[in-house]
Amino acid sequence: MHFEGVALSNFRNFREVRLPLGKGVLVLFGENAQGKTNFLEALFLLARGFSPFASRDEELITFGEDFAVLSARLVERDVFFARQVILKKGGKKEWRRDGKLERKRVPLPLVGFFPEDLALAEGEPKKRRDFVDQAVRFLSPKFARLLGEYEYVLAQRNFLLREGKEEGLVRVYGEQLVALGAEVVEERLRYLRLFAPFLSQAYQRISGGNEPLRVVYESKGYSLKEGVRAGLEKALKSLEKEEWERGMTLFGPHRDEISFLLGEREVREFASFGEKKSVALALRMAEKAVVQWIRKESAVLLLDDAFPGLDTRRKGRLSSCVFSEDQAFLTTTEEDVAWELQKRGARVLKVCEGRIQDV
Amino acid sequence: MQEGYPESLDRVIRALSKLPGIGPKTAQRLAFYLVKSPSGELEELLQALADMRRKIRFCARCGFFSEEELCRICQDTSRDAHVLCVVERPQDIFALERAGFKGRYHVLQGVLSPLAGVGPEHIRIPELLKRIQEESVREVILALNPSVDGEATALYLAQKLSAFPVKVTLIARGLPSGGDLEFADEVTLAQALEGRREIRVSLGKEAL
Ligand SMILES: [Zn+2]
Numbered sequence: 001m002h003f004e005g006v007a008l009s010n011f012r013n014f015r016e017v018r019l020p021l022g023k024g025v026l027v028l029f030g031e032n033a034q035g036k037t038n039f040l041e042a043l044f045l046l047a048r049g050f051s052p053f054a055s056r057d058e059e060l061i062t063f064g065e066d067f068a069v070l071s072a073r074l075v076e077r078d079v080f081f082a083r084q085v086i087l088k089k090g091g092k093k094e095w096r097r098d099g100k101l102e103r104k105r106v107p108l109p110l111v112g113f114f115p116e117d118l119a120l121a122e123g124e125p126k127k128r129r130d131f132v133d134q135a136v137r138f139l140s141p142k143f144a145r146l147l148g149e150y151e152y153v154l155a156q157r158n159f160l161l162r163e164g165k166e167e168g169l170v171r172v173y174g175e176q177l178v179a180l181g182a183e184v185v186e187e188r189l190r191y192l193r194l195f196a197p198f199l200s201q202a203y204q205r206i207s208g209g210n211e212p213l214r215v216v217y218e219s220k221g222y223s224l225k226e227g228v229r230a231g232l233e234k235a236l237k238s239l240e241k242e243e244w245e246r247g248m249t250l251f252g253p254h255r256d257e258i259s260f261l262l263g264e265r266e267v268r269e270f271a272s273f274g275e276k277k278s279v280a281l282a283l284r285m286a287e288k289a290v291v292q293w294i295r296k297e298s299a300v301l302l303l304d305d306a307f308p309g310l311d312t313r314r315k316g317r318l319s320s321c322v323f324s325e326d327q328a329f330l331t332t333t334e335e336d337v338a339w340e341l342q343k344r345g346a347r348v349l350k351v352c353e354g355r356i357q358d359v
Numbered sequence: 360m361q362e363g364y365p366e367s368l369d370r371v372i373r374a375l376s377k378l379p380g381i382g383p384k385t386a387q388r389l390a391f392y393l394v395k396s397p398s399g400e401l402e403e404l405l406q407a408l409a410d411m412r413r414k415i416r417f418c419a420r421c422g423f424f425s426e427e428e429l430c431r432i433c434q435d436t437s438r439d440a441h442v443l444c445v446v447e448r449p450q451d452i453f454a455l456e457r458a459g460f461k462g463r464y465h466v467l468q469g470v471l472s473p474l475a476g477v478g479p480e481h482i483r484i485p486e487l488l489k490r491i492q493e494e495s496v497r498e499v500i501l502a503l504n505p506s507v508d509g510e511a512t513a514l515y516l517a518q519k520l521s522a523f524p525v526k527v528t529l530i531a532r533g534l535p536s537g538g539d540l541e542f543a544d545e546v547t548l549a550q551a552l553e554g555r556r557e558i559r560v561s562l563g564k565e566a567l
Contacts, residue, residue: 149507159474172514
């Protein structure tokens with residue numbers, strides 16, 4: 001898939017932007033807080049259906065306005081179509097495809113790296129769980145409901161454990177938790193098995209090193225040895241007493257850790273900044289590779305401020321990766337990076353105070 | 360207040376738009392229709408609403424809609440009083456009636472959700488246990504909606520009922536998950552009733 005053009009009105013600091021686009025590498029260059037990231041956010045929202053920063057619709061609408069309109073002309077498998085989303089203050093998003101109201105949408109293949117993604121390599125376990133859950137959700141719409149149900153049952157159970165009452169009902173929620181939790185873990189594992197080789201490959205392409213990057217799924221409070229369901233069932237029984245004492249659920253996918261290993265080193269604890277950044281980038285590149293592999297079409301790549309923190313060698317390798325993409329959008333504040341990419345054939349746009357112009 | 364509407368009309372529109380499934384546009388359409396409705400029609404509606412308000416209550420035994428102490432179903436002696444079908448809301452009964460169920464019902468008036476402040480004593484579970492003893496019930500069919508809360512409530516009841524000499528069966532499994540009993544078609548429901556499975560519960564262990 002790729003964007004043929006985009007028009008934004010009243011989106012964040014863009015009053016009115018109209019931009020013809022096309023395949024290839026597109027570099028958005030400018031100072032901080034001029035709108036580079038906002039532009040990528042708009043592309044992400046148009047394709048995936050939500051903001052990568054989980055912003056509320058109200059924050060996305062230009063201050064003082066009642067609605068924002070984002071439109072895109074897209075090509076997917078040689079089919080041209082238009083997608084539009086209207087954000088209304090205090091209302092629901094309205095989606096249109098070729099002018100017609102679109103109730104059920106399939107997310108379009110697009111993956112974005114944003115500086116916040118560094119937390120995937122060095123942040124709390126929840127960041128990594130969310131990464132995997134969001135990736136699974138992209139491929140299987142049912143997963144969102146499953147996860148929602150799991151979290152709902154967990155909240156009910158924790159509430160009763162904390163209050164210390166309704167033993168019978170806690171047991172019921174325990175049963176549901178095991179059934180739903182097993183499905184959640186199975187889906188994550190299924191995804192990670194597919195994802196792992198792509199990740200290792202992506203990391204190698206960026207780092208150039210020989211140290212393989214591996215993924216380890218660590219179950220917390222239960223064992224995966226005899227199967228997910230069996231492990232969860234065992235934990236449900238063995239932890240019962242302790243759970244009542246501590247007033248919370250002590251096992252299950254909401255506590256699991258997904259860790260990355262460089263050789264034998266755990267990335268979160270022992271990797272350098274440059275390595276962590278490379279891991280975070282590789283995670284998004286691999287996410288994209290999986291989407292492409294499953295959907296059998298190219299995905300759009302967004303890289304927000306991806307170069308700082310990488311050494312020259314890695315910077316060079318990353319730009320090479322970018323030039324093999326169908327369509328990629330990059331942002332940078334560094335002029336020489338922009339010119340370097342332009343020399344290699346990228347289109348450079350200057351972003352200044354909510355305006356975007358070719359240079 | 361809506362721009363330009365006389366206050367009394369605006370009040371009707373706002374009241375109508377509070378009804379389930381009715382948005383502001385439909386509320387306006389209904390209100391405009393009522394304003395110029397043929398003579399007698401509006402009066403008939405008002406009368407019907409007032410009548411319903413005055414007469415309809417919940418059956419003292421099963422909780423279904425009724426105009427008397429006991430509803431028609433509970434008064435019908437030809438029905439099998441030994442089979443009790445447990446539902447979430449009174450409106451769920453209509454679908455089961457269409458599907459040809461011939462036993463009696465018990466409306467819980469809700470499902471368990473501790474986070475929302477609904478515990479076992481807040482829905483009609485104590486009444487259910489009492490009925491099982493007093494009416495010598497032999498089979499309890501749990502026909503709750505296939506939501507997470509509906510399922511939790513069913514499992515909880517199955518667990519509670521394991522202390523009684525009754526067979527406990529579950530039908531909601533046959534319905535599409537996330538579906539609603541109220542809107543299930545009778546064929547699906549009849550099949551679900553036919554294929555209901557017994558659940559035996561030993562200490563919170565569900566065997567399906
Ligand atoms: Zn009755």
